[in-house]
Amino acid sequence: MQQHDVAAAKRTTPPTNDEASGGRGRRSAAFTLLASVQFVLILAMSVLNVVLPDIQREFGLDRAELALLSASYGMSFSGLLLLGGRLSDLYGNRRVFLLGTLVFGASSALAGISTGMWMLLAARFVQGAGAALAVPAAMALVRLVHPDSARYSRAMAVWGGLAASGGTAGMILSGVVASSNSWRWAFAVPVAVALVALAAAPQLIPRDAAGRGGRLDVLGAVLVTTGVALLSYGLAEAPERGWSSPVTLVALAAGCALLVGFAAAERRVARPLLPLSFLASPRRAVALLAVFLGAAGITTIFFVFALYFQEVRGYTALETSAAFLPFGLALVIGGLCVGRLVQRFGPRVVLVTGLVLAGLGLAALSRIGTHTPYAGVILAGLLLFPAGAALVFAGSTVTATTDVPQGQAGLAGAVVNTALEAGPALGLVVLVTLATGHATALEHAGRNAAAAQTSGYGFAFAVAAAAFAAAAVCTALLLRPRSRHDGG
Secondary structure (H helix, E strand, O other): OHHHHHHHHHHHOOOOHHHHHHHHHHHHHHHHHHHHHHHHHHHHHHOOOOOHHHHHHHHOOOHHHHHHHHHHHHHHHHHHHHHHHHHHHHHOHHHHHHHHHHHHHHHHHHHHOOOOHHHHHHHHHHHHHHHHHHHHHHHHHHHHHOOOHHHHHHHHHHHHOHHHHHHHHHHHHHHHHHOOOOHHHHHHHHHHHHHHHHHHHHHHOOOOOOOOOOOOOHHHHHHHHHHHHHHHHHHHHHHHHOOOOHHHHHHHHHHHHHHHHHHHHHOOOOOOOOOHHHHOOHHHHHHHHHHHHHHHHHHHHHHHHHHHHHHHOOOOHHHHHHHOHHHHHHHHHHHHHHHHHHHHHOHHHHHHHHHHHHHHHHHHHOOOOOOOOHHHHHHHHHHHHHHHHHHHHHHHHHHHHOOOOHHHHHHHHHHHHHHHHHHHHHHHHHHHHHHHHHHHHHHHOOOOHHHHHHHHHHHHHHHHHHHHHHHHHHHHHHOOOOOHHHOO
């Protein structure tokens, strides 16, 4: 009888503090692992930016080949994201996450030992494919790790800042690698993180449902993957070949036609790769627009100031990376605060505030000249924009993933990350085209090349600042609060 009472007491006794803290510790470790992989998958996209000239010299690449190599990771990543999200929902998030991480790690190692341009190009394409599998699955697994809605919202707020932080870290790491003996060291961090994740994930991340299975929308997958890849290629080639180049025009036209065909095909299949109703929510549309703008702003700042610091101001690659350190620190600090801010004020307030701050940062950067002191409007812009971007990504990620059915968690991650990839591809090209056109007009009017180039950069930043201001107004009006947690 005593033994029965003891057994019953064990069954009804609530968990001790140690047991509860152990569960929290395991969840924290699992989230840290997932966040680390997400961070590195985004880092890998920009890790070659500063060392591209070294690769060009070693392999004897022309500018078109260099542009293709630069765009290769993003092309496969963005083109396969929707397919990765669908596979995650159909066949299990943890399984697809591990597969994607394995592919990413193996191709990173291959890239590091590449003996020629085509080997490196293939490795970068496969890297992007692995990332496209792992990213939506990792994002879906956050819900499994944090099933409580309040903890999940806070976790997703932190998650939203990982993309910006990863891209910044990639640029800084690229500058550090540029000062070393070989560009191949750029792949050491991706390989190491992939190995750690593959070893630790089976112990830290619980098994999820194996997925409901079912037929894959093969036609939709082919259309969207090929369409996004061609569109990305066309946008990458436009600055080098020109907008009127046959290569650019054919790639852009074919990409747009395939994406239109994808939208039409999705209306006819029973289980589409991307149900168009998923994008019909005004809340989700606003959130995706904010992600797009934030990613476009970050990429434009890095692209423009990498050129400005080195070509106009004469900085070395390492000095250029050091100049971006305040930007990275502001992102990190913002990332540490966003979870509590979203929990206290709601995603709507956080998102609108972030858009305003980012717009002010871009307005400050629009004031640059050929001799503008770094410790002035440049530093102010490099602090204000990332602080705002951290809020933008946090508020938009929470908004875009709220109320998503469990069976579409991978799809939600894929859509958010597709918007994240579209920003750099489309936004950068538009802003650089505006900057180039403005600079060319000034040169024809007699302005010297450096002054015209800098003025063109300032004009592009002013246009971007206006876009962020308009987005802040639209978000405040359209993202109606549904509860106090939405920022009413």
